[in-house]
Amino acid sequence: MEIRSGEFKKRAVFAIHDASLQQAMGKARDGFVGKRAQQAAALPEFETLREEAKNLKNHILENLDHYLERYEAAVTKAGGQVHWARDAQEARAIILDICKRVNAKTVTKGKSMVSEEIGLNEALIEHGMEVVETDLGEYIIQLANEPPSHIIAPAVHKTKNQVSDLFEAAHGGPRKTEVADLVNEARQVLREKYFRADVGITGGNFLIAETGSSMIVTNEGNGDLTQTLAKVHIVTSGIERVVPRLDDASLFLRLLARSATGQETETYTTVSTGPRRAGDLDGPEEYHVVLVDNGRSKMLAGRFREMLRCIRCGACMNHCPVYGSVGGHAYGWVYPGPMGSVLTPLIKGLDNAYDLPNACTLNGRCASVCPVKIPLPDLLRELRHMQHRQALSPLMQRRALKAWRFVATRPKLYHAGEWIAVRVLKLLGRKGSIRRLPFAQAWTDVRDLPTPEGQTFLQRWQAQRGK
């Protein structure tokens, strides 16, 4: 998928004025946040599990080569095949090769963010294959010809009305308006596709080194129908998703469902180990795993290793005030919200995603709910430092910061400046607020600035110090 993160500001403004989007986002925000909070409160061990999950991920990353080798050997032993892809292009080539070899006409897909990351659908379609997304949310946005706007709820930006329109256009009428009827219509259409599919592609929430299994966690069962009914099952996953043992996966399972959808568990947890066996009546004849690096091994060195702990639950975006206002599409690539604002510049280049690390108020809610305790605000701040050091930030901004530093490191000058500023602002104020502020019109265009009242913070601080 082509990156359009450079248009963040333009897209954000567009999103804020999109009434349907704002309606959809409002509903999602309340649902996700409330349900997660209930689940976290209902589990006294929740904080302990977060700490253990963080430590376990750190342990895995420190020994990543070992666990990947063990995993590969176990997959092979179970009759499957592991493929290694350094980047998106290699990953697409590997999957295309398999599809062409088995003469695939229809490819069904369970939800996989890695497949979005590597731009898989476009490549398969280009080679004449019918590609069908089977997760309901992914199916909706495939009909709309849009990328996902959330990593676990890809169509969260769509209202029911919009889904009705899309289904009517794609399936023919009569137009359905009830959620139950819409879901049922998709169920009937997709059923035929599962049974017709030559290749089924899914993601992998966890890769188990102990058994050579891939594990997926879903609510709909689409991933299972995809991988059970196709002749060939291909798993796409990032190299960081390996875990040593099944018992390690259960630690993450306890956190994932609660953090993602606010449930104790998702409906389906499926462990897949190799292809169909002698005597089996169903299941795929071939089982492949495509392990994608695509910038991950580079992240492993240094500060951003912590980002590789991510288990893709989406809690950070659910709790982000910026994401909640502008939705996922404004971010311009595959991963939105706080985790996306870290990943996108690291995978696609800092200069391709300048605005993303800056589209953050550093309020810290994302870090406080992250099940593996990724310090997202710190990482975003680090990206800002990098942008500044590489002179990617606007010249005016760098000059202004320089001037600020000059003043802020000279207390007398700072206090004098503050004294003047407070008086100027008081003069500009009308009825307790300032409607327009020169040099800050972007800010005052959409809201008023309160007029300073009483003493400044420093004056009060100094007055209290004696007490």
Next chain:
Amino acid sequence: MMQTTTTSRDAIFGAIRSALERGPLPDARRAELDGRLPRHTRPAQDEDLCERFIHKFESRAGSVQRIASRADIPAAVEAYRASMQLPRRAAVGAALKDLVWPADWQVHHGRAGIEELLSITPSLAGIAETGSVMLGASADSPTTHNFVPDDHVVVLEAANIVAYFEDAWALLRRRAEGMPRATNIISGPSRTADVEQTIQLGAHGPRRVHVLIVGP
């Protein structure tokens, strides 16, 4: 292609080790990692396993019925079938072949077809922690039975209900045949909230899942 993959494999391992600032791990360290046994915190439980399983499974829109013995399965399924007004046809896991099914039923033990409405399957275990049943793919229990029909009836031996996921994994490790090709852990009927966060059952998998707990 194989060539590219081999080169890529080496390159990825090289990049990982260079990021970790070390070469391949020494054998002693690898043996240590292989011997590592996870001891993660498990959420406390204080209920009877069977009771917890039932209330958790029901909280996820599943239904549960207790029966005294295996011989009671066909009658229980017939009552369920009649209450759901389903036709007298079912895909039955071959593991349940020996049961005496009603004479007017059409029973088959093959994979589930696209029109399949009802399946009856065995299970490997119940997990009380989340109210989930664990099913393993085999000739006796095809995976399509678990996902294609509208109504899925699962037979669960009460003695096979365990407390935690970890106990279920241990059960899999003890099997002579090792890991099943597909291990399905199922917590109620299929669901989606992809249209305006409204929970709707029966997205792609079964619309209803009914568990028969056999034995005391």
